[in-house]
Amino acid sequence: MTATLTGVDVAPPLASVKRRRRVPGWLAVVPLLVFVAVAFGVPAIAMLNGAFSVKNQTTGATSYSTANLTTSLQGAYLTALLGSVKLSAVSAGIGTVLGLPLAQVVVTSRFRVLREAALTASGVLANFGGIPLAFAFVATLGNAGVLTKHLGLSDKGWDLYSFWGLVVVYLYFLIPLMVLTITPALEGLRSQWREAAQNNGATALQYWRHVALPVLLPSLLGGFVLLFGSAFAAYATAAAMVGSSVPLVTLQIADAISGNVLVGQENVALALSLDMVLVAGLVMAVYLPLQRRSARWLDA
Numbered sequence: 001m002t003a004t005l006t007g008v009d010v011a012p013p014l015a016s017v018k019r020r021r022r023v024p025g026w027l028a029v030v031p032l033l034v035f036v037a038v039a040f041g042v043p044a045i046a047m048l049n050g051a052f053s054v055k056n057q058t059t060g061a062t063s064y065s066t067a068n069l070t071t072s073l074q075g076a077y078l079t080a081l082l083g084s085v086k087l088s089a090v091s092a093g094i095g096t097v098l099g100l101p102l103a104q105v106v107v108t109s110r111f112r113v114l115r116e117a118a119l120t121a122s123g124v125l126a127n128f129g130g131i132p133l134a135f136a137f138v139a140t141l142g143n144a145g146v147l148t149k150h151l152g153l154s155d156k157g158w159d160l161y162s163f164w165g166l167v168v169v170y171l172y173f174l175i176p177l178m179v180l181t182i183t184p185a186l187e188g189l190r191s192q193w194r195e196a197a198q199n200n201g202a203t204a205l206q207y208w209r210h211v212a213l214p215v216l217l218p219s220l221l222g223g224f225v226l227l228f229g230s231a232f233a234a235y236a237t238a239a240a241m242v243g244s245s246v247p248l249v250t251l252q253i254a255d256a257i258s259g260n261v262l263v264g265q266e267n268v269a270l271a272l273s274l275d276m277v278l279v280a281g282l283v284m285a286v287y288l289p290l291q292r293r294s295a296r297w298l299d300a
Contacts, residue, residue: 044277047270047273047274047277048274050266050267050270050271051068051069051267051270051271051273051274052064052065052066052068052069053068053267054067054068054267055267068267068268068270068271069271069274069275071268071271072268072271072272072274072275073275076247076252077249077252077268077272079247080247080248080249080251080252081249081272081275083246083247083248083249084232084248084249084250085232085279087163087166087167087170087231087246087248088227088228088229088231088232089228090167091167091170091171091174091227091228091231092174092224092225092227092228092231093224094167094171094174095170095171095174095175095177095178095227096178096220096223096224096227098171098175098178099174099175099176099177099178099179099181099182099223100178100182100216100220102175102178102179103178103179103182103183103186104186106118106119106179106183107183107186107187118179119179119180119183121176122176122177122179122180123176123180124176125172125173125176126173126176126177126180127173128172128173129173129234129236129237130236130237130240131236131237131240133169133172133173133237134169134236134237134240134241135240137160137168137169137172137241138160138241141153141158141160141165141168142160142161143160143161145160148160160241161241161242161245161246162242162245162246163246165241165242166237166238166241166242166246169237169241170231170234170237173230174227174230174231177226177227177230178223178227181219181222181223181226181227182216182219182220182223185216185219186216189212189215189216193207193211193212193215194207194211194212197210197211218290219290221286221290222287222290225283225284225286225287225290226287228283229280229283229284229287232276232279232280232283233250233276233280234250235250235251235254238250238251239251239254249272249275249276250276252269252272253269253272253273253276254269256268256269256272257269
């Protein structure tokens with residue numbers, strides 16, 4: 001805009017215009033960077049410092065070594081880490097297999113209301129966990145649960161407070177998460193591909209085997225990795241249900257911090273946390289390239 005002085009339009013000074021244009025755009029993300037540095041950077045530094053710090057019980061002096069990391073990969077700690085990996089892999093695998101056909105039903109549904117309701121419910125259920133979820137399953141499938149007594153599941157060997165019982169509980173939020181993850185990829189499948197396969201005499205099974213599944217494979221693997229990470233980091237549900245009967249690394253971290261087993265193992269808990277971060281880092285290292293590869297196929 002221009003200012004009017006005695007009826008004559010006067011342009012703003014050129015220096016002020018240049019000054020406004022020289023303001024860098026990255027300044028807008030500074031608050032976000034500060035938040036990330038405080039919320040994630042400070043805890044990460046504290047975790048690294050504690051994981052490599054060893055306190056001498058006699059002199060009280062603190063030194064840096066890998067003793068805590070070595071301890072975290074031995075005995076009961078290693079068993080718990082492997083137990084979490086096994087539980088997460090099994091739960092994620094079953095969730096991937098069951099979530100794909102359910103998502104396909106949602107995508108191909110002719111009823112828009114049903115489709116939106118299913119996706120909304122998946123979003124809610126994918127974030128439902130912790131103690132409320134544990135209580136719901138204890139009341140339903142526990143030793144004195146409604147379905148357990150009504151169907152006589154105890155006589156058939158059912159035990160909610162076991163490895164497979166925990167898998168069933170985890171599937172409650174992993175399957176909806178898989179539906180949300182794989183739905184965009186299913187929507188990206190071109191109808192022309194199915195029509196071309198049908199014109200060449202391919203059956204529905206052959207279409208899925210030779211066309212759809214190869215295209216969806218990166219997204220399926222990416223969904224599996226995402227489900228694995230979600231199950232691997234879960235704590236409250238397992239703590240409320242199984243306690244220490246199922247060895248899990250998250251429960252071991254809580255026991256080490258609170259001193260339920262041994263006193264003065266706080267730094268070992270931080271080393272276990274570092275092990276979890278490394279596993280999560282490997283998971284993300286696999287997940288991100290798969291997502292990019294899938295995007296190239298579906299956006300082409």
